[in-house]
Amino acid sequence: MKRDSRLSSVLHGLLHMAANEGPTTSDALASCMGTNPVVVRRTMAGLREAGFVKAERGHSGGWSIACDLERVTLRDIHQALGEPAIFAIGNRNETPECLVEQSVNAVLDDAFEAAEALLMQRFGEVTLVALAGEFTRRLSRRRS
Amino acid sequence: MKRDSRLSSVLHGLLHMAANEGPTTSDALASCMGTNPVVVRRTMAGLREAGFVKAERGHSGGWSIACDLERVTLRDIHQALGEPAIFAIGNRNETPECLVEQSVNAVLDDAFEAAEALLMQRFGEVTLVALAGEFTRRLSRRRS
DNA sequence: ATAAATGTAATAACTGAAGTTACATGAAGC
DNA sequence: GCTTCATGTAACTTCAGTTATTACATTTAT
Numbered sequence: 001m002k003r004d005s006r007l008s009s010v011l012h013g014l015l016h017m018a019a020n021e022g023p024t025t026s027d028a029l030a031s032c033m034g035t036n037p038v039v040v041r042r043t044m045a046g047l048r049e050a051g052f053v054k055a056e057r058g059h060s061g062g063w064s065i066a067c068d069l070e071r072v073t074l075r076d077i078h079q080a081l082g083e084p085a086i087f088a089i090g091n092r093n094e095t096p097e098c099l100v101e102q103s104v105n106a107v108l109d110d111a112f113e114a115a116e117a118l119l120m121q122r123f124g125e126v127t128l129v130a131l132a133g134e135f136t137r138r139l140s141r142r143r144s
Numbered sequence: 145m146k147r148d149s150r151l152s153s154v155l156h157g158l159l160h161m162a163a164n165e166g167p168t169t170s171d172a173l174a175s176c177m178g179t180n181p182v183v184v185r186r187t188m189a190g191l192r193e194a195g196f197v198k199a200e201r202g203h204s205g206g207w208s209i210a211c212d213l214e215r216v217t218l219r220d221i222h223q224a225l226g227e228p229a230i231f232a233i234g235n236r237n238e239t240p241e242c243l244v245e246q247s248v249n250a251v252l253d254d255a256f257e258a259a260e261a262l263l264m265q266r267f268g269e270v271t272l273v274a275l276a277g278e279f280t281r282r283l284s285r286r287r288s
Numbered sequence: 289a290t291a292a293a294t295g296t297a298a299t300a301a302c303t304g305a306a307g308t309t310a311c312a313t314g315a316a317g318c
Numbered sequence: 319g320c321t322t323c324a325t326g327t328a329a330c331t332t333c334a335g336t337t338a339t340t341a342c343a344t345t346t347a348t
Contacts, residue, residue: 003231008249041326058313058324059323062325088335091149093178098176146303199295204292229335232304
């Protein structure tokens with residue numbers, strides 16, 4: 001499977017948008033993310049619908065932040081993307097008749113649910129401001 | 145991406161093998177797992193190399209357990225399968241030049257590593273005997 | 289010998305993200 | 319009004335990785 005990098009992509013885009021004064025075009029985001037402007041629009045669409053960013057059309061248009069960076073967490077962003085599947089591993093059959101397979105599924109699901117809960121908790125603890133702070137920290141470290 | 149169900153599949157197969165007296169053929173495993181005998185051989189190959197199962201060729205051959213079910217855990221099985229990727233989500237670029245992207249990656253990687261560590265810990269706590277016990281429990285529950 | 293089993297290579301099918309092309313729509317500037 | 323620059327979106331292709339299938343070699347018991 002090709003790995004889903006939408007979360008990584010939009011976070012990267014958001015930080016660039018936050019750093020820019022006016023709106024940032026899909027083209028600009030695409031070039032700094034090494035992808036295609038159409039992909040940017042498609043991916044950002046979820047965040048737009050969730051109200052985290054806004055897009056202005058026409059001359060001098062583009063994307064800008066439309067939320068409080070202190071309140072929005074990585075978990076919110078993940079949800080806005082439609083909560084894509086986290087695991088590449090899963091059960092072969094979600095509703096098996098075989099009692100053996102049901103047992104295997106139950107044990108695996110327990111473990112996966114615990115791991116997912118932890119991941120979501122972590123995501124919920126990181127605001128976009130904190131993410132930007134991580135960048136600032138790295139920037140000053142490099143400068144010194 | 146199609147989800148990787150090899151772990152689920154081999155565990156299902158192992159429990160069936162453990163329940164059978166003699167060796168179990170790939171055909172038998174395949175039909176109870178709803179797949180193809182070639183897929184069974186290919187998937188079981190890792191466990192065979194790890195010494196968890198053995199395969200006998202020729203007449204009245206097939207697969208049988210070759211390990212202590214109390215000592216082998218789901219984690220061992222996952223390793224024997226070649227430690228396939230756990231997450232369907234990942235960074236767009238693993239070694240980015242952009243400091244913004246590096247920051248995003250670092251924060252995401254932290255969270256993913258924590259979730260993976262928890263999952264592996266859970267897997268390490270479940271032996272094949274415990275898995276079989278889960279089946280026995282379900283069986284008696286259904287009978288009552 | 290024959291039949292029954294695994295071992296494995298080669299190839300196609302399937303799935304979902306990512307990439308691309310094309311065109312409609314809207315807003316600013318002239 | 320017209321042009322230009324931007325997003326919105328549909329349709330299609332590409333790509334990667336598991337799964338499925340076909341084919342054939344090899345081993346073992348009868």
